[in-house]
Amino acid sequence: MTPKDMFANLGSIITGLMFAWAMFQNYFPYQLRKNIEKYSQRVVRFVYPYIQIRFNELDGQRFFSRSDAYIAIQTYLSSSSSTQAKKLKADIAKNSKSLALSMDDHEEVEDEFQGVKLWWASGKDVSKSASFWNPEEKRYYLLTFHKRHRDLILGSYLDHVLKESKAMEVRKRQRKLYTNNGTNWSHVILKHPAKFETIAMDPEKKKEIMDDLIAFSKAEEFYERVGRAWKRGYLLYGPPGTGKSSMIAAMANLLGYDLYDLELTSVKNNTDLRKLLMEVPNKSIIVIEDIDCSLDLTGQRKKTNKKKEKDEAEEKKDPKQKPEKEEKDTEASQVTLSGLLNFIDGLWSASGGERLIVFTTNYVEKLDPALVRGGRMDKRIELSYCRFEAFKGLAKNYLQIESHPLFGRIRELLEEANMCPADVAEHLMPDPNSGDPKFSLERLIKGLEKAKEEARLKAEEEARLKAEEEARLKAEEEAKKIEQPTKEEAKKVEQPTKAVTENGEAKLLDARATENGKTSQ
Numbered sequence: 067m068t069p070k071d072m073f074a075n076l077g078s079i080i081t082g083l084m085f086a087w088a089m090f091q092n093y094f095p096y097q098l099r100k101n102i103e104k105y106s107q108r109v110v111r112f113v114y115p116y117i118q119i120r121f122n123e124l125d126g127q128r129f130f131s132r133s134d135a136y137i138a139i140q141t142y143l144s145s146s147s148s149t150q151a152k153k154l155k156a157d158i159a160k161n162s163k164s165l166a167l168s169m170d171d172h173e174e175v176e177d178e179f180q181g182v183k184l185w186w187a188s189g190k191d192v193s194k195s196a197s198f199w200n201p202e203e204k205r206y207y208l209l210t211f212h213k214r215h216r217d218l219i220l221g222s223y224l225d226h227v228l229k230e231s232k233a234m235e236v237r238k239r240q241r242k243l244y245t246n247n248g249t250n251w252s253h254v255i256l257k258h259p260a261k262f263e264t265i266a267m268d269p270e271k272k273k274e275i276m277d278d279l280i281a282f283s284k285a286e287e288f289y290e291r292v293g294r295a296w297k298r299g300y301l302l303y304g305p306p307g308t309g310k311s312s313m314i315a316a317m318a319n320l321l322g323y324d325l326y327d328l329e330l331t332s333v334k335n336n337t338d339l340r341k342l343l344m345e346v347p348n349k350s351i352i353v354i355e356d357i358d359c360s361l362d363l364t365g366q367r368k369k370t371n372k373k374k375e376k377d378e379a380e381e382k383k384d385p386k387q388k389p390e391k392e393e394k395d396t397e398a399s400q401v402t403l404s405g406l407l408n409f410i411d412g413l414w415s416a417s418g419g420e421r422l423i424v425f426t427t428n429y430v431e432k433l434d435p436a437l438v439r440g441g442r443m444d445k446r447i448e449l450s451y452c453r454f455e456a457f458k459g460l461a462k463n464y465l466q467i468e469s470h471p472l473f474g475r476i477r478e479l480l481e482e483a484n485m486c487p488a489d490v491a492e493h494l495m496p497d498p499n500s501g502d503p504k505f506s507l508e509r510l511i512k513g514l515e516k517a518k519e520e521a522r523l524k525a526e527e528e529a530r531l532k533a534e535e536e537a538r539l540k541a542e543e544e545a546k547k548i549e550q551p552t553k554e555e556a557k558k559v560e561q562p563t564k565a566v567t568e569n570g571e572a573k574l575l576d577a578r579a580t581e582n583g584k585t586s587q
């Protein structure tokens with residue numbers, strides 16, 4: 067049979083069916099028709115092994131509003147729609163800057179969940195009696211699956227669809243950066259372009275951090291099962307310019323979380339701190355930068371340098387003012403480390419989840435052990451000076467090269483000189499005139515040689531100062547040793563000593579008297 071014959075046959079079958087349907091509707095009494103429909107549906111249900119669920123676009127409870135389930139399914143299906151559907155619709159989603167694709171009416175896509183296949187179809191009912199309350203077109207999604215998977219689909223799958231769509235929305239949403247001024251948060255759109263791909267560090271270490279973050283974001287069930295609050299603490303430490311702030315922005319961009327940059331020095335007391343933290347929703351990263359500057363070792367807030375200078379100047383002017391000033395300090399320094407940690411560890415954790423708390427410091431050795439103990443800082447990440455692996459990442463980003471004859475020299479120098487990635491990146495800025503990477507690499511080599519020379523001079527200076535200090539201490543000790551016997555002798559002369567007399571009794575004798583007696587004999 068040729069395709070032409072096939073279409074001709076199909077056409078006559080459809081015409082026949084339509085004719086039969088029209089006859090059925092016109093000549094059969096209504097009651098009989100209803101009964102036939104009812105029983106035929108039962109027969110179909112008996113032989114047809116599939117179940118269908120319909121999700122209407124319009125919410126029956128709220129006039130003119132789209133149902134949340136419909137929107138969630140539309141988001142969920144967007145990626146499979148774009149790969150499977152032949153007709154697509156495109157629109158700009160709320161709070162997003164990118165186009166959202168969804169399948170057009172009467173399209174079907176396939177999905178798979180735990181090895182089970184299911185189908186989503188988009189449909190549209192067109193009403194002849196459209197009115198203001200009854201729109202002409204009513205769209206819906208139809209989910210079809212085999213009846214033996216009913217429990218799985220109605221239980222876990224629909225839950226999975228909702229969660230996944232929420233996660234997709236978060237990923238698409240523009241991220242925000244919140245900062246606190248006293249007890250109020252205000253925000254701007256977070257536009258930091260940092261991504262893990264652009265952060266220069268050892269690739270293995272980078273992968274480990276990314277895996278850790280992704281595992282955390284998917285670990286709701288795990289945290290629930292083991293009875294732990296769904297939060298994770300990170301400590302980022304390393305010298306200035308090694309990428310701590312960039313890494314935080316990359317974390318937010320990777321997970322789609324908002325950033326809450328908590329400025330502790332502008333928070334008056336623990337009550338205000340609690341208020342601020344209570345307002346932080348799920349899927350957030352709370353950042354406390356330079357923790358060593360915000361709280362000192364005793365947990366009391368440090369005075370800022372400016373305030374310190376001002377107080378010292380006042381003290382010089384009027385020393386009597388000192389007690390009053392100290393009282394003021396105590397009043398201003400009420401945010402404590404224990405207050406912060408107790409709140410984060412305590413009930414606050416129970417009020418939500420999926421929150422990361424990131425502390426940064428340039429001086430990890432200065433931190434209070436209470437802050438860095440296990441359970442509080444689940445992961446400590448050291449961001450260090452730029453070594454060759456990190457440099458290769460920067461060279462790829464900045465100069466689009468993966469190798470160059472000058473790489474060998476740079477490798478040697480990076481082992482000998484400590485240069486932070488921010489400075490290496492600065493040297494690697496492409497040359498605007500020639501665009502030849504050689505210029506940037508040579509500039510970096512010069513910079514590294516200079517840094518190496520400076521480090522050598524600094525080390526020499528330090529060694530000289532150390533040697534001088536050692537020599538001074540040695541001289542002091544020698545001087546002490548010379549003084550020591552004279553002092554002991556003086557003691558001997560001044561102190562009465564114990565002596566044993568002939569009959570064995572111990573008597574206190576005046577050393578001087580004995581000496582004198584001896585001399586007179």
Ligand SMILES: Nc1ncnc2c1ncn2[C@@H]1O[C@H](COP(=O)(O)OP(=O)(O)OP(=O)(O)O)[C@@H](O)[C@H]1O
Pocket residue numbers: 264265266267305306307308309310311312313428486487488489491
């Ligand atoms: N590891 C890195 N990879 C890529 N770029 C980096 C890296 N470290 C620093 N930079 C670049 O240097 C600039 C400064 O880095 P960043 O502010 O992240 O460092 P930091 O460690 O937070 O410094 P500080 O301790 O002074 O706040 C960034 O804008 C970034 O472009």
